[in-house]
Amino acid sequence: MINQKDLRPKDMGRSEEQLVKLDPEQLMPLFPPYDKPGMEPPLTDPKPAWKEKFCTSLDGYVGLDTLTRPKTKEEEDEFVRKFLKGLEKSFSDANNGILEPFLLSFEYCAKCDTCSAACHIYKASGNNELYRPIFRSEVLRKIVKKYFTTSGKLFGRSVGADIDVNWETIARLGELAYRCNLCRRCAQTCPLGLDNSILAKEIRKIFSQEMGIAPLPLHTKGTMLQIKTGSSTGVTKPAFLDTIEFLEEDIEEKFGLKIKFPMDKKGADILLIHNAGEYMAWPENPIAFAILFEEAGLNWTLSSEIAGYDNVNYGIWYDDFQAKTLATMQMKVAKDLGVNRIVIAECGHAHKAAMIVGDRIVNGDAKVPVESCLPLLWDLVESKRLKLDYSKNNFPVTLHDPCNYVRGMGIVEPQRNVLKVICPQFREMTPHGVDNYCCGGGGGFAITNSLNFSEWRNKVSSRMKFNQILGAFQGSMDDVCTPKYVCAPCSNCKGAIRDILEFYEATSKFNVQYGGLVELMVNALISMKKPFMEFLEE
Secondary structure (H helix, E strand, O other): OOOHHHOOHHHHHOOOOOOOOOOOOOOOOOOOOOOOOOOOOOOOOOOHHHHHHEOOOOOOOOOOOOOEOOOOHHHHHHHHHHHHHHHHHHHHOOOOOOHHHHHHHHHOOOOOOHHHHHOHHHHHOOOOHHHOHHHHHHHHHHHHHHHHOHHHHHHHHHHOOOOOOOHHHHHHHHHHHOOOOOOOHHHHHOOOOOOHHHHHHHHHHHHHHHOOOOOOOOHHHHHHHHHHHOOOOOOOHHHHHHHHHHHHHHHHHHHOOOOOOOEOOOOOOEEEEOOHHHHHHOOHHHHHHHHHHHHHOOOEEEOOOOOOOOOOOHHHHOOHHHHHHHHHHHHHHHHHHOOOEEEEOOOHHHHHHHHHHHHHHOOHHHOOOEEEHHHHHHHHHHOOOOOEOHHHHOOOEEEOOOHHHHHHHOOOHHHHHHHHHHOOOEEOOOOOHHHOOOOOOHHHHHHOOOOOHHHHHHHHHOHHHHHHHHHHOOOOOOOOOOOEEEEOOOHHHHHHHHHHHHHOOHHHHHOEEEEOHHHHHHHOEOOOOOOOOHHHOO
16 A cells, blocks of 8 residues: 555556555544544445455545456456547547537646645545545546557657556546546636546546446436436336325425415426425425415426426536436426426536536527526515515524535525525635535535445545534534524535534534525515424424
8 A cells, every 4th residue: 555645646557455545643633523532433444345346446435336347358458448449539529518628627737736725625635645636637647648649659658658557547547536526626726727627527427428337326326217217316207296295285284384386387487496306305495495486476387297307417427428318308398388497496516407518408499598596586585575584593504605506607695695684693614605615425426325435425525514514613513402504505415414414423412404595594484483494393
């Protein structure tokens, strides 16, 4: 095993030994009360059976659970050949929608290392060389130079092509592409405007599109399930309609409100699309949207058609073909209903998928305008279409900024404007807005729980976010009687934050809660006669 400070990109081609092992003593320190010994779970080693079947030789963790070791030399050679073929296509395929920024990011890195200080994973790991943003990029450059340049073919190691390329090398690179949240904070700080996340995603695309290898939760249990059933959770249309009926009954039973979710309403102004996971994991979120939209008198509808009730599009993380398939399906649902606009509910990656990726895929008359829910929610507050009593939310509240909102789309102010009105104890994280850190669940990590990957996410990828939460609530942590609320207006972010609060037992020990923005808005409604969030009833 190599000392992580001595690790170099060329070491990716070494034998099957594990390159680095995380040292708990070197991980970024946490704020009180988690600065004391015994406050966080220890790191564990991969099981011997995993080492035999998967690629654990990067850092001991497995993110690519469909990447298995070859049984023969022929299988290994074919694996390397497919990767190199896909890599060559990345630089030449005119259908690569990010070809120009990919080439710029690949060719013009000055190795100034500005991006390292911006990367939450690198900093959380204790500056582990393996997770430096340009590390995987340099590995890719060495492989390209070795196989696709004349100097590399002729002079090899003497011109920077000093890397042995075999199954282990490529498999480690595939795993390393899933040690990046694709949050683009590095791109924001790069003085040349280059984007290391593009290179990480391009590696993921090669594995998926050319080699048929992608994490099981993203592809088989995500995208393929969504295309087949209409939902990334596997909820079919009849089951979805039963769920809506149950939610209507639940609203009446709990709050005495008779609200009907408008289903498949032709010509409505708004088609509201949720992350399907909300209906199962956080049904209070679609319930809150329904209460707010009805109270404000909006003309809206939900769709029961395939892909019409699930704004998930996992393809944007690993496979352009799958991203296009889902974006096209979702747009067609809105077009068939004849709505004026699609409003994406609280889901950061769905915002990017529908408003940026989808907007470039669907053209002309097939396109329906797509908007974020956040400016709409602020408009409802600012215009006083909702009657609110901010004293109902008189407990500490902080805001997590989903990367795809703030850095990807520049949606920074609407959500915090709402909180400043309805939450008298609102406090910002440090840093916040476009400088905020990823929750650690971005790029598909929030739903990737195969083998031991969730431990890496909670200990490393989400560590910076957990520290930001602790920092925001300093001075309030010891008051366990008072809830402390992390507002995360994104399904994937909520999933990651849920897991870190459970992992570190922050809810059970210190009453740190989490949820979306609309839940706080409904809780503040004067018309609500009882608290909307269950933790306020205790």
